[in-house]
Amino acid sequence: MKRTLQGLLVLASLVWTAPSLAQNQGADTLRLRQHLQMLTTTPQPRNYQHPAVLDTVAAYIARQLRAAGAHEVEAQPYAVRGQTYRNVLGSFGPNDGPRLIIGAHYDVCGDQPGADDNGTGVAALLELARLLGRQPTLPYRIDLVAYTLEEPPFFRTSNMGSYVHAAALKAAGVPVRGMVALEMLGYYDDRRGTQHYPIAPLKYIYGSRGNYVTVAQKFGNGRFGRQFARRYRAAATLPVKRFKAPAWLPGIDFSDHLNYWKFGYPAVLLTDTAFYRNRSYHETTDTLARLDMRRLGLAVDALLAVVAP
Incomplete structure (x- = not known):
């Protein structure tokens, strides 16, 4: 009888502690998959030609x-070619002081599902939001921003959602600690020869296996970029490469972080290297089935460890 009672007490303690243990877990791969399923199964592709679909995704x-507990959620609408498009912003942490911007674009290029580009960036952003909402305190304000119109024909124009957001911050004199762009984080390949580079000899430095996440930044990006790259690499349980190059190198500015550079804010790109690895970039084969949810989750875990120490 004594042993039976002891066993029941142990079982009861496990039942009561299970919720608290779950709260301390990292990224939920099932939630990441659910976000990606929503993003890749819209009635029409989520491109600029289907503003109603983009509105559905924004909502x-x-x-x-x-649901994650952002203390402020707002849309940032603006007009392009007679249509209204919108960024979506969610804020966590204290209102005062310099803020950290973490963003990902939710539109796609052309008629394709865009699972990796950039469904994985958006899914990571939303899972990070859930995890931030569970933190008892945050040391500074973190703004999560989902951008519209990153893709052609608006790339490198003032119609990009990230340009609109960065310009608004600058006009309002908002102090910014730095910005992190989440761009394609879910495709990995452990085979040799699966990783490519803008300059071929770089494979001798960074390797030829497409099995890592990279933190990319330009020269002269300031202390924020150095610290973020170092801390992310230290926190990650998957391989991380730190890549620093001139702004003119192809690919170094191929995402929303480029617009924060334009306004003088330090910014980095967190990515699986996009088309330098994923040959389904901007193709109809960029599907959920090709992605690695486990490693996408690990990328989110490391990001949380850096921004919410």
Whole structure:
């Protein structure tokens, strides 16, 4: 009888502690997959030619940010070619002081599902929001921003959602600690010869296996970029490469972080290296089935460890 009672007490303690253990877990790969399923199964592709679809995605992102516990969720609408498009913003942590911007674009290029580009960036952003909402305190304000119109024909124009957001920060005199762009984080390949580079000899430095995440930044990006890259690499349980290059090197500015550079804010790109690895970039084969949820989750875990120490 005594042993039976002891066994029941142990079982009861496990049942009562299970919720608290779950709260301390990292990224949820099932949630990441659910976000990606929503993003890749819209009635029409989520491109600029289907503003109603983009509105549906923006509304989904706003609901997820509210559910995560963002203390402020708002849309940032603007007009392009007679249509209204919108960024979606969710804020965590204290209101005062310099803020950290973490962003990902939710539109796609052309008629393709865009699972890795950039469904994985958005899914990572939403899972990070959920994890941030569970933190008892945050040392500074963190703004999560889902951008519209990153893709052609608007890339490198003032119609990019990230340009609109960065310009608004600058106009309002908002102090910014730095910015992190999440761009394609879910495709990995452990085979040799699967990783490519803008300059071929770089493979002798960084390797030919497409099995890592990279933190990319330009020369002269300041202390924020150095610290973020170092801390992310230290926190990650998957391989991380730190890549620093001139701004003119192809690919170094191929995402939303380029617009923060334009306004003088330090910014980095967190990515699986996009088309230098994923040959389904901007193709109809960029599907959920090709992605690695486990490593996408690990990328989110490391990001949380850096921004919410």
